[in-house]
Amino acid sequence: MKTGYGVFGRAYEVMFKNDLHDPASIDHELMKNMVLLDDRSAAFLYSRVVRHDRKEHELYQFAQQFNASTEKETIQNVLQYTHNIAAAFDTDFDNMLFGGTEKQILDRGTDWCSDMARVGTALLQCLDIPCRMLYLANPGKAYNGHVVGEAFYEGRYGVVDFIYGYQFYNRTPKSAFEIQRNPEILAACPETYQGLFSAIAISEYDPCAPGNNYSVSTPNDYYLKLIHTNHENKWLMGEDLVD
Secondary structure (H helix, E strand, O other): OOEOHHHHOHHHHHHHHOOOOOOOOHHHHHHHOOEEOOOOOHHHHOOOOOOOOOOOOOOHHHHHHHOOOOHHHHHHHHHHHHHHHHHHOOOOHHHOOEEOOHHHHHHHOOOOHHHHHHHHHHHHHHOOOOEEEEEEEOOOOOOOEEEEEEEEEOOEEEEEOOOOOOEOEEOEEOOHHHHHHOHHHHOOOOHHHHHHHHEEEEEOOOOOOOOOOOOEEOOOHHHHHHHOOOOOOOOOOOHHHOO
C-alpha cells in the first residue's frame, strides 16, 4: 500500500510537506499516515471499523446536542452546524490561525477544510459514529485538494463533507471506494468538485491519543504565495520539477 505525503505524486508531496500547519502537529501526522485508496488497499481499508470511547474528549457533552433518532439525521445535524460555521467565516487569510484542538478551532471559526474535517470527525466520534479523514486531490491540476470525512453508519461507510454539508447517500451511505468506482454518484456536484475525487487517501484519527500535538500556526510563505497568486491550476513553485 502507498502511504504518506507522496500518495498523490511528487508535486502534491511537496505541497503537503509545505502545509501551513505546524510541522510537529497532529495535522502533519495525519498526512504522514494516510493510505492511498486503490484496488490493492481497499480490502484492508474497509475490513475494519475503528471505534473509541470519546467520553473524555472536551467536546463530548457539547456534541450530544446533535443526537437525533437515526445516525443519518445525527450526521446531518453535525454537517449543518459545521457548514454554517464555514459559510459565515470571513477572516482574511493572512490573519487566520490553523490547527489547535477541535474546541479551539470551533471557538475561532474556520472555513479551512482540513481543520473542519478534523472537527467534524471528532464530533461524530463523540456521538459514537466512527469517522476518519479523507484526503482528496485532482492530480491533473495543481493545488486541487480537499479534506472531508468518511463516517460508518447503517453498517457501511459514507462520505461526508463538513465544509459544504454534503452527505453522499442513496438508499445507503456511499463510501469513497464506491464513489471512486462509480463517479456518477457525484453527478449533482459541480464539475470541479467531482474532480477532487480523482485520487483519495484515508487516515484514521484518534482525537484522544496522548501524543497528539495541537500547536496553532499562522500562514507560511508557501501558502501566502499560493493564496495571493492566480496559479490557474498550474504549479507555481517548481513542485512538478522535483527530481
